[in-house]
Amino acid sequence: MKYYFLHYILDTKKQELLVNDVRCELTHVQYQLLLYLVEHPQVMFSKEEILNSIWNGRQVTANSIDQIISKLRKQLDSTDKNAVIKTVYAKGIIFVPEVKTDKKTTQHTQNIAKPPPKIPQSNRLSLFKISAIIALIILGIVLGTFVKNKNSAIHQEKSVLLFVPADQLGEKNNQDWLNLAAESLFNQLYTYDNSVELKKLRNKPSYLNTKQFITKLWQVTPALKLVKTQITQTGKLYNVSLSITDKQQNNTLQTFSHQNLSLAIQQASRWLSEQTNANKTNTNIIPGNSYLLELYMHGLSSYALNEFDKAEDYFKLCLKEKSDFNLARLQLARIKKDQGQLKKSLALLETLAKTQINAQMSIEIEAMKGDIYDTQGQYTKAEQIYLAAIDKYQQQYPSLINPIRFNLSHTYTLLNDYTKALEQLDLIEKNSHSQSLLSHVFQKKASILLNIGKVKQAKIAAEKSLALFEKQQDLLGKAKIYSTISRISTHQAKYKQSLEYLQKALSISQGIDYKLGSGAILNEMIYLLLVQGKYTQAWQANLDMEKIALDIDYDAMLQISKQYAMDISRAQKKWKQAEIYLQEHLRLAQASQNKKALIRNKVLALDLYLDENKLDNVLILMQEIQDHIDQSKEYRLQPRLDKQKARYYLLTQQDEKALQLLLQAKIEAQSTQDGETLIEINNMLASYYLNNNQLQKAQAILEESQDYNPLPYPYLLLKSKVKEQQGNILAALDLANECKLSAYENWTQEDENYLNNLIKNSKK
Numbered sequence: 001m002k003y004y005f006l007h008y009i010l011d012t013k014k015q016e017l018l019v020n021d022v023r024c025e026l027t028h029v030q031y032q033l034l035l036y037l038v039e040h041p042q043v044m045f046s047k048e049e050i051l052n053s054i055w056n057g058r059q060v061t062a063n064s065i066d067q068i069i070s071k072l073r074k075q076l077d078s079t080d081k082n083a084v085i086k087t088v089y090a091k092g093i094i095f096v097p098e099v100k101t102d103k104k105t106t107q108h109t110q111n112i113a114k115p116p117p118k119i120p121q122s123n124r125l126s127l128f129k130i131s132a133i134i135a136l137i138i139l140g141i142v143l144g145t146f147v148k149n150k151n152s153a154i155h156q157e158k159s160v161l162l163f164v165p166a167d168q169l170g171e172k173n174n175q176d177w178l179n180l181a182a183e184s185l186f187n188q189l190y191t192y193d194n195s196v197e198l199k200k201l202r203n204k205p206s207y208l209n210t211k212q213f214i215t216k217l218w219q220v221t222p223a224l225k226l227v228k229t230q231i232t233q234t235g236k237l238y239n240v241s242l243s244i245t246d247k248q249q250n251n252t253l254q255t256f257s258h259q260n261l262s263l264a265i266q267q268a269s270r271w272l273s274e275q276t277n278a279n280k281t282n283t284n285i286i287p288g289n290s291y292l293l294e295l296y297m298h299g300l301s302s303y304a305l306n307e308f309d310k311a312e313d314y315f316k317l318c319l320k321e322k323s324d325f326n327l328a329r330l331q332l333a334r335i336k337k338d339q340g341q342l343k344k345s346l347a348l349l350e351t352l353a354k355t356q357i358n359a360q361m362s363i364e365i366e367a368m369k370g371d372i373y374d375t376q377g378q379y380t381k382a383e384q385i386y387l388a389a390i391d392k393y394q395q396q397y398p399s400l401i402n403p404i405r406f407n408l409s410h411t412y413t414l415l416n417d418y419t420k421a422l423e424q425l426d427l428i429e430k431n432s433h434s435q436s437l438l439s440h441v442f443q444k445k446a447s448i449l450l451n452i453g454k455v456k457q458a459k460i461a462a463e464k465s466l467a468l469f470e471k472q473q474d475l476l477g478k479a480k481i482y483s484t485i486s487r488i489s490t491h492q493a494k495y496k497q498s499l500e501y502l503q504k505a506l507s508i509s510q511g512i513d514y515k516l517g518s519g520a521i522l523n524e525m526i527y528l529l530l531v532q533g534k535y536t537q538a539w540q541a542n543l544d545m546e547k548i549a550l551d552i553d554y555d556a557m558l559q560i561s562k563q564y565a566m567d568i569s570r571a572q573k574k575w576k577q578a579e580i581y582l583q584e585h586l587r588l589a590q591a592s593q594n595k596k597a598l599i600r601n602k603v604l605a606l607d608l609y610l611d612e613n614k615l616d617n618v619l620i621l622m623q624e625i626q627d628h629i630d631q632s633k634e635y636r637l638q639p640r641l642d643k644q645k646a647r648y649y650l651l652t653q654q655d656e657k658a659l660q661l662l663l664q665a666k667i668e669a670q671s672t673q674d675g676e677t678l679i680e681i682n683n684m685l686a687s688y689y690l691n692n693n694q695l696q697k698a699q700a701i702l703e704e705s706q707d708y709n710p711l712p713y714p715y716l717l718l719k720s721k722v723k724e725q726q727g728n729i730l731a732a733l734d735l736a737n738e739c740k741l742s743a744y745e746n747w748t749q750e751d752e753n754y755l756n757n758l759i760k761n762s763k764k
Contacts, residue, residue: 422448717739
């Protein structure tokens with residue numbers, strides 16, 4: 001069906017909107033909303049009706065609906081004078097234009113009860129016959145379509161397979177490299193077969209053994225076929241045994257023996273395809289050279305044991321033996337990506353993309369390429385890759401597109417378009433049954449919700465993610481969600497709890513020698529140590545992170561290490577050293593052309609210049625950061641920038657301006673639940689009130705901070721000074737001593753002098 005309105009065409013077959021033969025970019029939700037409106041032009045719809053029709057009752061805020069309507073309006077170039085979608089205050093929205101379908105005008109009006117037209121007696125019988133004939137024709141069409149669809153569904157029904165090594169089911173077999181690689185190889189062969197749905201043994205919950213897991217799967221997926229794999233070697237013969245068992249415990253066993261391992265596996269795979277009604281084309285990706293296949297399976301077994309260097313050597317030998325061995329090149333690209341060697345991984349993927357490969361492998365390659373561009377800060381390029389893959393493959397391979405959508409949500413997050421990011425995650429959650437993918441979806445949702453200040457919802461999503469990762473015994477997943485939970489705790493200023501989660505995550509990453517993950521966790525840990533005043537520990541952790549960045553050639557991580565080196569030097573008032581690290585950070589940011597890193601450098605420069613009381617370039621920096629916030633809509637930066645503006649006003653004796661701006665920044669921080677910034681603002685306000693002898697206001701503002709679990713320094717020191725000015729010297733001394741014990745390297749000589757004066761005064 002095509003709908004025509006104004007100068008637009010909405011094509012439901014291609015699911016696209018055209019204006020003058022040019023395709024307009026619409027999100028899935030925008031398309032669904034527009035389709036609903038053009039199907040019902042000139043009808044008033046309330047937000048509740050739209051919610052029920054488009055979102056099927058899912059939890060969506062009224063503000064989100066308003067934003068989607070607003071963005072759709074902008075796409076349709078509507079103006080106040082000639083609105084396409086008109087809003088009627090307190091009632092709803094109306095799609096105004098006349099809509100036509102294939103030269104027929106479609107106009108929906110409000111349902112008004114009208115009496116049926118009178119039919120002349122002479123025409124009633126003939127009309128009845130005509131109606132009956134039409135009904136029979138329609139019934140025939142419906143039945144024909146039903147039978148056709150049913151036959152089509154039967155024809156397209158996928159085989160559901162679970163590959164399990166025979167030794168995991170209690171059968172005698174020595175676990176050697178052949179059997180360790182066998183399950184991986186067969187899973188890989190059928191990953192690229194669109195007629196097969198694979199269940200993975202790695203998704204088994206920890207509280208179930210293998211047999212219990214299979215029983216549970218049969219309960220929810222009766223069509224599942226269990227395929228036990230076993231490869232043994234007798235003299236010069238390789239024996240590949242496959243055993244197929246269904247829910248009724250019907251069992252079919254076949255063994256294929258050959259001196260050439262490749263031929264034995266090809267024969268076994270063809271037999272398995274015949275037994276399970278799968279396609280018979282999957283064997284074409286198996287190399288015919290037995291020696292080459294042995295090398296590849298050695299690589300798979302090493303990779304399964306997280307021996308990445310050894311696996312890399314085997315895959316390189318594979319490519320030396322046969323340069324067009326696509327599976328080996330793909331595995332090598334994956335290892336390089338895991339090790340953080342992104343340019344090398346991208347080069348391998350670009351080579352693969354130019355060879356003749358099947359659609360499923362192509363999707364996997366595009367997903368990895370986009371992820372690498374994301375990591376390099378080339379977000380627009382990553383978005384283009386993901387959208388092109390979705391547009392090309394979503395109709396034929398909807399389940400394979402879900403990982404692409406997941407990566408796209410990450411790109412939108414980096415572009416600060418959180419609405420689009422959550423839309424992609426909602427689509428995955430709605431359409432995916434993969435626990436592995438959903439665990440990552442919930443983790444990503446938690447991170448995004450935290451970014452937009454929805455801390456409670458973020459915690460709920462994080463708990464769901466952790467539960468799924470624990471069921472799957474996914475160590476890397478657990479490390480990732482521990483980091484997310486740590487950020488939630490940091491956001492709430494629960495630093496001790498946050499550090500505990502990070503230590504758990506780091507222990508996992510170091511245990512499996514996952515350097516990229518270890519570096520990311522150290523990044524979080526350095527910040528926690530820094531804000532607590534543990535500069536020596538923070539410096540050592542930063543050196544560790546810098547070493548990882550250099551080892552894996554990861555420029556983005558190296559940038560962060562320079563940032564922290566500057567922050568630590570600034571905290572220790574080593575100004576020249578701090579300025580050197582600031583310039584090194586700028587050089588790396590410029591080399592990567594990463595806009596976020598460049599803005600971050602301006603924020604760092606602003607912090608440093610205010611600390612040094614160098615105010616010449618401060619106004620320019622503040623305006624550049626404000627322009628970035630206005631353009632990118634990264635509003636979480638606003639209270640932090642306003643806090644620094646207030647510092648500038650205080651340094652230039654504009655106290656009243658500073659006070660008003662701090663109060664405004666406080667409201668902004670509360671709206672995003674940014675506990676850290678809120679505490680910093682309250683500390684500044686308390687200090688301002690103390691300096692102006694407004695003790696009650698200072699005390700009240702500090703009491704407000706208690707709900708956000710402030711760090712002892714300088715919070716307790718400020719409380720001590722309030723008590724001192726109130727004349728309660730002993731209470732002031734208690735608080736000052738408590739603060740010193742928790743301040744670590746934050747405690748200055750000036751603070752020590754204050755404490756000594758309290759001690760003297762307490763003796764009078």
